[in-house]
Amino acid sequence: MIREVFMPALSSTMTEGKIVSWVKSAGDKVEKGETVVVVESDKADMDVESFYEGYLAIIIVPAGEVAPVGAAIALVAETEAEIATAQQQGAGAPSAAAAPAPSPAPASAPTASAGLQQNVSRQNGRSIVSPRARKLAKEFKVDLNSIKGSGPNGRIVAEDVEAAAGKAQPAPVQQPVTVPAAPAPAPAPAPAAPAPAAAKPAPAPVPAVALSGQKVPMNALQNAVVRNMEASLSVPSFHVGYTITTDNLDKLYKQIKSKGVTMTAMLAKAVAVTLQKHPLLNASYVESGIQYRADINVAVAVAMDGGGLITPVLQNADRLDIYSLSRTWKDLVDRARTKQLKPDEYSTGTFTLSNLGMFGVDKFDAILPPNQGSILAIGSSRPQVVANEDGLMGVKRQMQVNITCDHRIIYGADAASFLQDLAKLIETNPQSLTL
16 A cells, blocks of 8 residues: 655644655655654744655655645555555656655656656656746746756756856845855955855855845745734734833842843743733633633744744743743753744743843834734833932833733733733832742
């Protein structure tokens, strides 16, 4: 029996996935429950296990390519005798890009196999093109017939189109993106066109001059952010700001920082404790109703180096002590950077924090995440000259916070009352966060 390996839905918002790497190669024995492929969803890289025991007969979607959820990405043969049949079946798939066969091709299709090996960019007179490459070719106005594919079995992939576009379209200043420029005796960059490899996008941020004039496709995480933000635009929301004095919180932070406590964990804990008194701020709108949550899970926005953002979740933040919360947060961030978070570690937030204070931002408005009722934007804590109740002037450290709420279930007085209690906790009793 020959079975298909499908692109799995690794999250509720995932519509397509990218093959990061194949752990198994064509012809390898596969055990049930064994990891076969690593797939990049919109938020993380996930190991995908086989549901069947058999042999990975053919890889339809190679590493680096994208496939929609539910599409066949490989075929598994139950026995070795069925491998050849599976390879023939997979080679005939519309989007097939098979890995080199470990055994001789079936006698019924020697010409097709030879054609793939000898003419790496053609199959039956037609180019083998990945969907993304075809889309980019249309955008960049690149003739696919002029490109020699570099993918498996000569498939034209996105990088081939970008390389061709880089050669065909002059840029004001074109520098290698993935490889640092070597020292040159000339005082200024040479205007000569770069090698095709220079047009390949790098996973890490690159200098703005290297991207000048170029159109760079979004990665899966950035596309997920786009979908979420577009969904948020349909929600009627409002903003309420508040000024919080942080002198006591800052003093406490200096005392326990050496024990591994982070300011993010302290703020998350303060918010979680305050949410115990304001369950409406931890709720979300559902059709004709309000969904109150049993747990207080504080999500915190984290910017990713390759673009986009993710919101690791501090689950049950109100119940954890500050030291455990800090250790958990460090672990979440470390694994978020390497895209190793599990879906429930970034999709179960009930309230979100977005902190730009470390960048010196005074205040900002945050966009409401999907399926949540509130998000708190936190600015930097700065020394301010203020007057006390007796009219005497003094200097205090203060930060601006701004909450965005779903106006279908939360009103201005609800948000203001929450911020008032949060400020009272931070200003007068931050020591309670360590209990």
